[in-house]
Amino acid sequence: MRPISGKRRETLAAYGFLIPNFLGFLAFTSIPVVLSLIMAFTHWNIFKQPFWVGMENFSSLLWMHREGGRLVPNDPFFWQYVYNTVFLMAAIPLGMAGSLIVALMMNQKLKGIVILRTIYFLPAVCSGVALLILWKYLYNADIGLINKLIRMVGEYTYLSRVSGFFANPPDWLGTVHWSKPSLLLLGLWGGLGGYNMILYLAALQGVPSSYYEAAEIDGASGWAKFWAVTWPMISPTTFFILVMSIIGGFQGGFMTANVMTGGGPAGSTTTVEYYLYQTAFEKFNMGYASAIAWFIFAVILVLTLLTWRVGGKVVTYE
Amino acid sequence: MNRLRRSTRIALYAILGLGAISMILPFLWMISTSIKQPNEVFASGGGLNFLPSHLFWRDSMLGGEKIRAWWGNYPDAWHEINFFRLYLSSIFVAVVGTFGQVLTSSMAAYAFARLTFPGRDKLFFAYLATMMVPGSVTMIPVFVIMKHMGWINSYQALIVPGIFSAYGTFMLRQFFMGLPSELEDAAKIDGSGYIGIWARIILPLSKPALATLSTFTFMGFWGSYMWPLVVTITEQQRTLPIGLRYFVGQHATNYTQLMAGSMIALIPVLLLFLFNQRYFVEGIKLSGIKG
Numbered sequence: 001m002r003p004i005s006g007k008r009r010e011t012l013a014a015y016g017f018l019i020p021n022f023l024g025f026l027a028f029t030s031i032p033v034v035l036s037l038i039m040a041f042t043h044w045n046i047f048k049q050p051f052w053v054g055m056e057n058f059s060s061l062l063w064m065h066r067e068g069g070r071l072v073p074n075d076p077f078f079w080q081y082v083y084n085t086v087f088l089m090a091a092i093p094l095g096m097a098g099s100l101i102v103a104l105m106m107n108q109k110l111k112g113i114v115i116l117r118t119i120y121f122l123p124a125v126c127s128g129v130a131l132l133i134l135w136k137y138l139y140n141a142d143i144g145l146i147n148k149l150i151r152m153v154g155e156y157t158y159l160s161r162v163s164g165f166f167a168n169p170p171d172w173l174g175t176v177h178w179s180k181p182s183l184l185l186l187g188l189w190g191g192l193g194g195y196n197m198i199l200y201l202a203a204l205q206g207v208p209s210s211y212y213e214a215a216e217i218d219g220a221s222g223w224a225k226f227w228a229v230t231w232p233m234i235s236p237t238t239f240f241i242l243v244m245s246i247i248g249g250f251q252g253g254f255m256t257a258n259v260m261t262g263g264g265p266a267g268s269t270t271t272v273e274y275y276l277y278q279t280a281f282e283k284f285n286m287g288y289a290s291a292i293a294w295f296i297f298a299v300i301l302v303l304t305l306l307t308w309r310v311g312g313k314v315v316t317y318e
Numbered sequence: 319m320n321r322l323r324r325s326t327r328i329a330l331y332a333i334l335g336l337g338a339i340s341m342i343l344p345f346l347w348m349i350s351t352s353i354k355q356p357n358e359v360f361a362s363g364g365g366l367n368f369l370p371s372h373l374f375w376r377d378s379m380l381g382g383e384k385i386r387a388w389w390g391n392y393p394d395a396w397h398e399i400n401f402f403r404l405y406l407s408s409i410f411v412a413v414v415g416t417f418g419q420v421l422t423s424s425m426a427a428y429a430f431a432r433l434t435f436p437g438r439d440k441l442f443f444a445y446l447a448t449m450m451v452p453g454s455v456t457m458i459p460v461f462v463i464m465k466h467m468g469w470i471n472s473y474q475a476l477i478v479p480g481i482f483s484a485y486g487t488f489m490l491r492q493f494f495m496g497l498p499s500e501l502e503d504a505a506k507i508d509g510s511g512y513i514g515i516w517a518r519i520i521l522p523l524s525k526p527a528l529a530t531l532s533t534f535t536f537m538g539f540w541g542s543y544m545w546p547l548v549v550t551i552t553e554q555q556r557t558l559p560i561g562l563r564y565f566v567g568q569h570a571t572n573y574t575q576l577m578a579g580s581m582i583a584l585i586p587v588l589l590l591f592l593f594n595q596r597y598f599v600e601g602i603k604l605s606g607i608k609g
């Protein structure tokens with residue numbers, strides 16, 4: 001059956017429109033995915049010829065060996081970095097709760113709310129290297145604003161005589177104990193009033209007021225109204241933010257580590273993504289780095305599917 | 319929503335106000351440091367010294383030969399980092415990249431949304447599926463491809479891989495699907511071709527979606543960090559974030575200049591945001607629309 005000429009013209013036109021995007025998509029997404037998979041099974045330092053090593057990259061990355069009767073991971077650093085990444089991802093639920101609370105407050109009829117919203121959104125707009133430089137300075141042990149404030153509080157309230165913390169506040173980014181919590185706090189500060197808050201605000205404004213009125217007739221108080229009406233009505237937004245945050249979170253932490261800490265001290269702020277960068281572009285171990293990339297992909301995929309599964313039961317769509 | 323009680327209102331203002339102070343204080347500290355003398359930053363002793371001591375007069379105490387204005391850190395940082403060059407690179411990369419992405423995405427989205435051809439839905443599904451692939455997976459092979467093409471340390475490497483976006487195509491397709499078909503039919507009757515319909519009907523009707531995609535793509539290129547770090551080597555191709563990063567490497571403890579430099583990098587972004595706040599907020603809302 002020959003297609004009629006109008007249809008054929010449409011098909012040709014469609015291919016014409018698609019071709020630029022499709023070729024780019026092929027060159028910078030599809031082919032790279034295949035290449036990456038192949039590279040993950042090789043040793044390659046990009047200067048010499050790659051050679052096939054089978055599962056070796058994956059077994060050195062993920063597996064363990066016996067050492068003096070104990071099982072030791074083949075790459076203990078990697079698991080430390082996985083732990084760091086997961087630790088920093090604790091900012092996701094905390095930040096989401098914070099953003100929701102701020103959005104709930106911003107949704108009230110208050111004067112000057114636009115100004116407040118602008119101020120809360122500032123960190124999100126300014127995010128980037130400049131802001132990280134600023135925070136590195138704020139966290140400075142001797143001359144940073146945070147420690148200056150802590151010392152000042154200690155002096156005025158005489159707390160510095162009781163607790164060494166106020167007299168001698170910690171070197172936030174320089175000690176293994178404080179480096180991760182410090183970065184977590186920075187993430188919370190930057191995200192509280194940002195994109196997630198705006199998404200929540202939009203969702204809150206989308207809840208029909210008749211729902212609240214109906215709940216009031218049933219005698220629901222403020223708290224009960226939140227759980228019975230608001231929470232289910234904004235659950236698609238919660239779900240959306242959660243999935244996007246997980247995807248971003250597991251590949252995150254590169255810029256922060258690169259600008260602020262160099263991944264240290266003692267690797268305590270090195271995330272999986274930063275390890276990937278170091279492996280690929282400082283040690284030029286492309287095969288191993290590709291294996292790390294596929295590990296990231298697998299984890300994101302599993303986490304997303306899991307969220308999807310659970311979300312399907314909990315999320316309410318109108 | 320009912321009116322709030324007085325006590326509730328006061329409590330809300332107190333909490334939000336406290337939060338607002340913690341949001342804005344770091345920025346005030348940044349401004350304050352950027353107009354200080356280097357020795358003031360390291361001055362020990364209690365207090366915050368929020369106001370630099372040299373704010374209202376010219377400083378001629380440091381040796382006497384060099385007279386500095388209170389804003390002197392700014393021109394110093396400007397020349398030290400070669401900001402002019404960095405801005406030029408960043409703007410060029412972001413503008414060309416955004417234009418490229420909006421162009422190719424809107425073309426592909428038009429085909430997916432308004433034309434029928436064999437294999438359309440399967441191909442679209444393939445696009446959607448690749449949105450799952452994280453940037454970490456494609457980065458290394460794309461770097462290798464760049465190396466083979468001799469594009470390392472070039473503007474092409476900064477721009478071209480970022481142009482082709484499944485996300486942009488998806489977003490515009492959703493928007494195009496919602497457009498009424500009457501105008502399109504009328505144009506067809508008038509003998510308009512597909513390119514004419516795309517350029518004169520679809521694109522003008524989609525200004526809000528195009529503006530949103532442009533804003534986000536521009537911000538993406540502007541803030542992009544890891545990729546430019548990987549593919550630039552010399553100073554000429556560096557974008558603003560990379561330039562700032564190297565500045566930190568060279569002047570690790572020169573905080574007055576670092577803060578002045580960071581301010582120079584932030585000011586245009588801040589101004590753009592303050593004057594176009596509405597579009598930012600609308601854009602974010604649009605980006606969160608599902609299904």
